[in-house]
Amino acid sequence: xxxxxxxxxxxxxxxxxxxxxxxxxxxxxxxxxxxxxxxxxxxxxxxxxxxxxxxxxxxxxxxxxxxxxxxxxxxxxxxxxxxxxxxxxxxxxxxxxxxxxxxxxxxxxxxxxxxxxxxxxxxxxxxxxxxxxxxxxxxxxxxxxxxxxxxxxxxxxxxxxxxxxxxxxxxxxxxxxxxxxxxxxxxxxxxxxxxxxxxxxxxxxxxxxxxxxxxxxxxxxxxxxxxxxxxxxxxxxxxxxxxxxxxxxxxxxxxxxxxxxxxxxxxxxxxxxxxxxxxxxxxxxxxxxxx
DNA sequence: AAACAGGAACCAC
DNA sequence: GTGGTTCCTGTT
Numbered sequence: 144x145x146x147x148x149x150x151x152x153x154x155x156x157x158x159x160x161x162x163x164x165x166x167x168x169x170x171x172x173x174x175x176x177x178x179x180x181x182x183x184x185x186x187x188x189x190x191x192x193x194x195x196x197x198x199x200x201x202x203x204x205x206x207x208x209x210x211x212x213x214x215x216x217x218x219x220x221x222x223x224x225x226x227x228x229x230x231x232x233x234x235x236x237x238x239x240x241x242x243x244x245x246x247x248x249x250x251x252x253x254x255x256x257x258x259x260x261x262x263x264x265x266x267x268x269x270x271x272x273x274x275x276x277x278x279x280x281x282x283x284x285x286x287x288x289x290x291x292x293x294x295x296x297x298x299x300x301x302x303x304x305x306x307x308x309x310x311x312x313x314x315x316x317x318x319x320x321x322x323x324x325x326x327x328x329x330x331x332x333x334x335x336x337x338x339x340x341x342x343x344x345x346x347x348x349x350x351x352x353x354x355x356x357x358x359x360x361x362x363x364x365x366x367x368x369x370x371x372x373x374x375x376x377x378x379x380x381x382x383x384x385x386x387x388x389x390x391x392x393x394x395x396x397x398x399x400x401x402x403x404x405x406x407x408x409x410x411x412x413x414x415x416x417x418x419x420x421x422x423x424x425x426x427x428x429x430x431x432x433x434x
Numbered sequence: 435a436a437a438c439a440g441g442a443a444c445c446a447c
Numbered sequence: 448g449t450g451g452t453t454c455c456t457g458t459t
Binding site for chain 1: 439443
């Protein structure tokens, strides 16, 4: 990979395995919006960024940033030091994954902020992606700080103190219903230090998962998402309705329990289960697999 | 306009 | 430990 500076941004050249659409639409994040020109604008770690990838040319243009910030934040955020070619080659030994990878070949697993993901996936319970995005936008507008880019206001994700210090009934204005209580409780746990997400991140997958599930509202699926998308636990395999359907469709003859699906993934994909999950999720949604 | 979409808690058994 | 019901908001 090469980096070239431009006015208010950088251009990455000779980039492998990077497609903004695949990255931002494989279910791992909620704060990136597609623009007219096919680029995506979003906010992470307090910064607004615009991303335009050209897979044929092997370039990625990052706007509203600079070289320093790229090396400090975005290089790790986009997981640019990982060889996705090797991961795909390994997974493609399985014929189903080989096809799924053709659909989402430019997927990368983002390194997101654990606190933001804890709240985002509490927000996601029993809800579909557009609604989750809307609720997170509202919550950030209410409790985050404004950042402006190209005449538009974006809002940073609120810290635990901001949410812990407010009244539960106020949080309910973001229309997240019963999830507001979970979010408020989580904020109090993290703000008070009773839960330390960095310490959980340092644990092995299984104990980290148990620790996360002590938080009210965090079940197996939400925990797996936090582990995979913000704690680099790539052996996690979050099972939502899409993953349940696609796994049953290709690997089982009919309906099986969540427990059996997770066990299957562990045995079949091992340490790469999380990557497999992302390719399969994207594939399932492209195919619109139902029931 | 009734049906449906989407995970976890909670309570039986 | 499994199965059924409820929670809440929005879309089709």
